[in-house]
């Protein structure tokens with residue numbers, strides 16, 4: 001099976017012992033969309049992300065990215081194809097400065113070769129300078145400019161989320177997978193992050209987002225996919241999802257009462 | 258090759274028991290204990306210290322035998338002391354490290370320091386030459402075509418019994434099950450009300466006693482050396498990796514295979530005149546296993562990366 | 563602690579160390595001094611290699627003796643030498659610089675072979691495999707006597723290096739009454755250390771060095787950003803291995819004979835002690851650590867004399883290594899950043 005959709009999966013399965021963590025028959029994501037993936041705790045959302053980005057190997061099933069079967073690819077290869085993820089538990093390089101975090105993410109593999117680093121010609125220096133300009137822009141956007149030279153571990157939890165987002169952005173991904181970008185972020189900052197995500201989408205970056213903040217999800221998403229016990233139980237526009245009985249039962253529950 | 262079968266069985270047994278003890282400790286504490294070999298040697302050296310005949314020149318210290326020089330009594334005392342030593346290590350060193358959030362790498366380096374320290378303490382108090390227990394010499398006899406001394410047979414039987422007891426202990430006793438629960442997930446264990454500090458201490462004691470026991474039987478069938486711990490440690494690592502690190506049954510099996518292999522390879526024709534290289538074969542096999550099936554024969558994939 | 567404070571501590575430690583040497587020896591101070599600095603330099607260079615592994619990348623290499631050994635054996639067997647029990651003389655060989663490069667490449671190749679299966683796995687596996695590799699190496703060298711000289715070793719190879727010794731070194735050595743060949747090895751060692759440090763300094767500040775630091779902290783995050791963490795680790799492993807190879811070659815020339823007993827697994831632990839003492843992750847730390855370490859080691863010999871009257875070799879070694887073990891433990895427990903390491907980059911919490 002091939003598909004000209006951006007990303008699609010077929011009969012993707014993963015279990016831990018007896019627990020079927022992910023069991024997705026078929027799911028497609030198309031271009032120019034913000035899709036939210038919601039579901040109760042332990043529904044398998046993070047595991048699903050892990051499978052998509054090959055941080056875990058599926059027990060069975062296939063993954064296609066831009067029509068290519070990428071099931072056997074390693075995670076870094078997928079990232080190079082333009083699929084970049086963030087982690088539910090933030091993972092910044094704590095012992096590196098904010099600037100270095102960003103530079104590392106943004107620098108090309110070619111420039112990171114040992115020989116090029118050793119000779120370190122003008123072109124490499126120029127590249128690093130251009131990179132820093134790029135970094136400055138993104139830090140500005142994320143309100144992190146004042147922390148540029150701080151060690152990343154000095155950032156607050158919310159700022160780390162921002163840095164992780166920024167680190168993903170500088171890679172100019174085609175598809176951005178965000179695992180709970182608003183978790184532990186204050187309402188005002190959450191608003192800002194939502195705006196940023198919205199703008200990214202307008203600029204043509206495709207976004208799949210796991211998020212428990214249901215209001216934010218409803219406000220920003222063009223499509224909502226609901227997961228429970230590893231399965232997709234609903235898939236559609238936000239309004240439809242809000243009124244879907246299964247979803248109300250499994251997840252939304254009181255929110256709508 | 259067949260004449261090596263007896264030696265193979267013996268070494269297989271030793272490495273198997275030692276692998277179980279290392280593997281259990283690793284499983285419960287997540288510590289790759291490079292000083293484990295020294296606890297093995299401690300068992301052997303202490304037994305010698307308690308039981309050796311006065312004219313033995315192995316120890317610089319005079320023999321210490323408040324218990325009389327019975328070999329069995331000495332062995333039991335040594336095993337108990339090894340357990341005590343394990344408890345002390347946990348209480349005075351590893352628990353404080355754990356409470357202060359020392360990472361695995363730091364702890365690993367510390368166990369390396371510990372092993373160098375202990376090994377050379379043995380060197381200081383014992384001769385560099387190998388020594389034997391004061392047991393009468395026995396001739397090898399033929400058991401079902403396998404050449405062994407009667408004492409070797411006793412060792413095989415006792416060792417197998419100990420191994421079975423360990424298996425029963427881990428499967429059927431409350432403590433054994435708790436150890437396995439902590440091994441499989443310490444968070445899970447603490448949720449289910451298991452006091453993991455207590456279990457970890459027990460594991461240190463239990464694993465050190467097993468290690469001491471291994472040292473003693475190794476001393477019986479070969480000899481006692483100050484550095485016997487280091488060599489066997491590498492074989493234990495090989496055994497645990499072959500069977501699957503963090504598994505008990507796997508470690509037992511892997512250890513047994515490695516021990517057999519080391520001895521049997523002596524009989525291979527291309528090994529003629531290269532007896533030193535027999536350990537190299539086991540270690541090379543370990544590297545090969547890591548290349549093709551890093552989780553070992555019985556291990557699960559999640560544990561390794 | 564501020565950086566300059568660390569350097570003040572370092573300099574005062576060095577001064578005290580040297581004063582100790584001068585006061586505790588009435589005769590032959592220059593000889594002792596040159597001997598110590600040469601050994602310390604070689605060990606320092608080797609420890610710099612481990613630092614690339616552990617300090618930069620978080621890789622646990624406990625088999626550095628094997629890298630040093632393979633570098634030494636490859637190089638020495640490629641130049642004119644005499645071999646083993648029968649003393650077979652081999653008069654032809656490659657020019658020394660070429661042989662040295664091949665020796666370093668051989669060490670890097672061993673790094674590749676050991677790294678490929680293990681660098682995908684959790685860190686402890688590398689520790690186990692490297693320590694095993696060092697033992698395999700030792701056993702094989704001993705066993706294959708017809709190629710390696712076995713326990714009888716390799717001799718008569720020093721000429722390749724000593725023939726390059728400039729006259730002023732010889733003259734200097736004569737005037738201060740030290741061995742001219744050791745002085746020459748020592749000078750070369752420290753020159754190589756300086757070059758290596760310049761080279762590494764450049765790398766550390768480059769995008770490559772940055773990538774290694776990222777790998778050290780969080781490989782998963784590195785992967786998520788499209789970088790091949792395993793390949794980066796492999797490169798670092800090979801680089802450190804080849805530095806180890808170079809130091810092994812120097813060690814052989816310093817002894818003047820090549821013995822398998824030089825490259826025993828415990829050699830690696832000396833290096834670790836020097837590295838941890840000097841400061842994991844810092845550039846010059848390992849070299850400094852090695853110097854101070856050697857002073858301490860010579861101090862332990864007098865310690866041994868206190869415990870044992872007329873201590874024999876075994877007791878000297880025993881006391882030495884008891885001390886090495888304690889040094890590794892205590893430094894790691896109480897000042898894990900060593901003398902020159904940065905506290906911010908402490909490795910305590912590495913998984």
Ligand SMILES: Nc1ncnc2c1ncn2[C@@H]1O[C@H](COP(=O)(O)OP(=O)(O)OP(=O)(O)O)[C@@H](O)[C@H]1O
Pocket residue numbers: 016019021039040041042043044045046047048088
């Ligand atoms: N490594 C693992 N080993 C065993 N079980 C796991 C593992 N990872 C996840 N699980 C289980 O798989 C199920 C799905 O977990 P997952 O993290 O994907 O949920 P989630 O939807 O992201 O939840 P949350 O909203 O809380 O983040 C859970 O029941 C979890 O316990």
Ligand SMILES: [Mg+2]
Pocket residue numbers: 045046047088
């Ligand atoms: Mg999740």
